[in-house]
Amino acid sequence: MPVDDSGPSRLSDVGEDGLLRLIFPRLPVAAATLLGPGDDTAVVAAPDGRVVATTDVLVEGRDFRRDWSSAPDVGWKAAAQNLADVAAMGAVPTALLVGLVAPPELEVAWALGLADGLAAACAGTGAGVVGGDLSSGPVIVVSVTALGDLQGRAPVLRSGARPGDVVAVAGALGRSGAGWELLELGRGDVAPELVAAHRRPTPPYAAGVAAAVAGATSMLDVSDGLVRDLGRVARASGVTIDLDWNLAxxxxxxxxxxxxxALGRPETDAMRWVLGGGEDHALAATFPPGVEPPVGFVPVGEVLPRVIGRPDVLLDGEPLDTLGWDHFRP
Amino acid sequence: MPVDDSGPSRLSDVGEDGLLRLIFPRLPVAAATLLGPGDDTAVVAAPDGRVVATTDVLVEGRDFRRDWSSAPDVGWKAAAQNLADVAAMGAVPTALLVGLVAPPELEVAWALGLADGLAAACAGTGAGVVGGDLSSGPVIVVSVTALGDLQGRAPVLRSGARPGDVVAVAGALGRSGAGWELLELGRGDVAPELVAAHRRPTPPYAAGVAAAVAGATSMLDVSDGLVRDLGRVARASGVTIDLDWNLAxxxxxxxxxxxxxALGRPETDAMRWVLGGGEDHALAATFPPGVEPPVGFVPVGEVLPRVIGRPDVLLDGEPLDTLGWDHFRP
Structure with missing residues (x-):
């Protein structure tokens, strides 16, 4: 059914098949796409003989707000956070599958914008959108599954950090959290670039492969805040991680x-965004002594033997709560 | 956080991490699971060097009703409909990834029941649950992505049917649709086994591989009704499909x-369920002349050269609408 240009078309005007016909041409096709949308399944190349796979669900009102983020922003973010998970294993992304639940009265333009955002986030990563599903519901839900290829390398797990390793981060920390807080305070004018970072995080995908090639002992995507996520590495690896205030x-x-x-806060408060802000999708990795972290990685601390009775993550050797940072306890 | 046995625990009582800890032990681990839940991604074996991938989203109120289907029923169905898509390519399933959106006040027992249903549907198929995501929202949304392995075979597409091929179906037709209508009419007592078939479809997974090995020229999962789905095969293949009333x-x-x-309808009306009922997830395939359809497949028609100006699917050589079956027009 053609889209009527005389007014905003709604999903209920074009139907599921009509919407799919409008969306598919906007979605990227990648080299690994052996069979794209239209059959019972897609077929994706997995030359390594293993496939990495991850899924995330974004719900309107909880994971995004339509008044804060455009449809392309939401599509971008949904793709980026999954592609970052693939990168955090040291893999290259190959394919996305996308589920969309939306109210029938949603404008078709919003769904097409979502597709455009997915496509923009995939550009240059090697990933294409190979399949999806549509359904209707009271709020928008976007589910994304990302697949990737390890190219013969071992996956870089959370459990491999060893005492003596350097902890380093590639990408941004605190920018998305700061942008979110500015929006929350109605002060987006203070730093539009931070608001943009919240709307469209830019994970350092290539750094993931570089870290794996360099010999990273552990790696993860920083999605929930540096301290909380490094706590996961520390527990999985049986170590303690000591962050260095000055470096960070x-x-x-x-x-x-x-x-x-601009918000009238003391200078040190900016560290709250760095230690606790999520959704930048930086990559945090550990590198053994003598290994130079690849370009793009900035050292922020070191791995200690597990310190019994203390938190998993320390700051300059001290628990964060005794430093007044209890909000960031993992 | 332990579950309090003194009353129904809610998702908000146990939190996301707590719920994941309760769910993971209930989920099946499969041979292809090289790395299960807990890291940034799972790692799944893809020995063929290609992976088939499909995703479906089920929304409460649209795709299932909590008063008609238990949590295990919903989990079963969510898994089964994706596993059927994998089988319809002639592949074997390896892994599922599951996203769950649920209201915070949902009982934990419901989420655990969902996991149990997923596990039950996976049993014997070779698939495990390798990852997932949780979020909250006003209604329950279950998104499932299934991966599978082609074991060296070419995928069986919708586009390969050729004139002279036999059309055959493995699995059930009309049982789920009949069960749904009985529930809708409040007459589930008439045939509890049909209601059960609606709640827990049992796709003939093994028949998918058998059809591929036998040389099926096309195949698909019958999810939206036989006529509608065979119309997709006909259009993709550039042919017309002629169903045989007596065989079906x-x-x-x-x-x-x-x-x-029992509903007081004429005998021939049962054919409405067969031709139009969806969600049984039978497999419909076409086989070239001289090829015996594998055990489990029942011939229901034949492939004709494309008949210009007539519908894609005929019944005994006639358009379904002229036979009074216009509801089933693809």
Whole structure:
């Protein structure tokens, strides 16, 4: 059914098949796509003989707000957070499958914008959209599954960090959290670039493969905040991680000082965004002594033997709560 | 956080991490699971060097009703309909990824029941649950992605049917649709086994591989009704499909006569369920002349050269609408 240009078309006007016909041409096709949408399943190349697979669900009102993020923003974010998970294993993404639940009265333009955002986030990553499903419901739900190829490498797990390793981060920390807080305070004008970082995180995909090639002992996607996520590495690896305030502040907090100051807060408060802010989808990895972290990785701490009776993650050797950072306890 | 046995625990009582800890032990682990839940991604064996992938979203109120289907029923159905898509390519399932959106006040027991249903549907298929995601929302949404392995075979597409091929169906037709209508009419007592078939479809997974090995030229999962789905094969293949009333009636309508009669309808009405009922997830395939359809497949028609100006699917050589079956027009 053709879209009527005289007014906003709704999903209920074009129907499921009609919407799919409009969406498919907007979605990227990748080299690994052996069979795209239209049959019972897609067929995706898995040259390694193993496939990495991850899934995330984004719900309107909880994971995104339509008044804060455009449809392309939501599509971008849904793709990026899954592609970052693939990168965090040291794999390259090959394919996305996307489920969309939407109210029948949703404008078709929103669904097409979502597809455009998915496509934009995939550009340059090697991933294509190979399949999907549509259904209707009271709020928008976007589910994304990402597949990837390990190219012959061992997956980089959370459990491999060893005492003496350097902890390093590639990508952004605190920018998305700061942007979110600015939106929450109605002060997006203070730093539009941080609001943009919240709307469209840019995970350092290539750094994931580089870290795996360099010999990273552990790696993960920082989605819930640095301290919380490094706590997962520490517990999986049976170690303690000690962050270095100066290193983290220089690399990640200093660029946030102007926004922090504009809110009338003391300079050190910018570190809250760095330690606790999620959704930047940086990659945090550990590298053995003598291994130079690849370009793009900034050292932020070191791995200690597990310290019994203390938190999994320390800051300059001290528990974060005794430093007044109890909000960030993992 | 332990579950309090003194009353129904809600999702909000146990939190996301708590729920995951309760769910994971209930989920099946399969031979292809190289790395299960707990890291950024799962790692799944793809020995063929290609992976088939499909996704479906089920929404409460649209795709299932909690008063008609138990949590294990919903989990079963969500898994089965994706596993059937994998089988319809001639592949064997290896892994499922599951997203669950649920209201915070949902009972934990419901989520655990969902996991049990997923596990039950996977049993014997070779598939395990390798990953997932949880979020909250106003209604329950279950998204399932299934992966599978082609074991060196070419995928069986919808586009390969050729004139002269036999059309055959493995599995059930009309049972789920009949069960749904009985529930809708409040007459589930008439045929509890049909209601059960609606709640827990049993796709003939092994028949998918058998059809591929035998040389099926096309295949698909019958999810939206036989006529509608065969119309997709006909269009993709550039052919017309002619169904044989007697063959279809003998194999699939006759067992539905008692339920149909109990509703006071003429005998021939049972064919409505067979031709139009969805969600049984039978497999419909075409086989070249001289190839014996594998055990489990029942011939129901033949493939004709494309008949210009006529519907894609005929019944005994006639358009279904001129026979009074216009509801089933593809």
């Amino acid at each position: 502040a220089d690399a990640f907090a200093r660029p946030l000082w102007p926004a922090n100051t | 009636a003998d194999a699939f309508a006759r067992p539905l006569w008692p339920a149909n009669t």
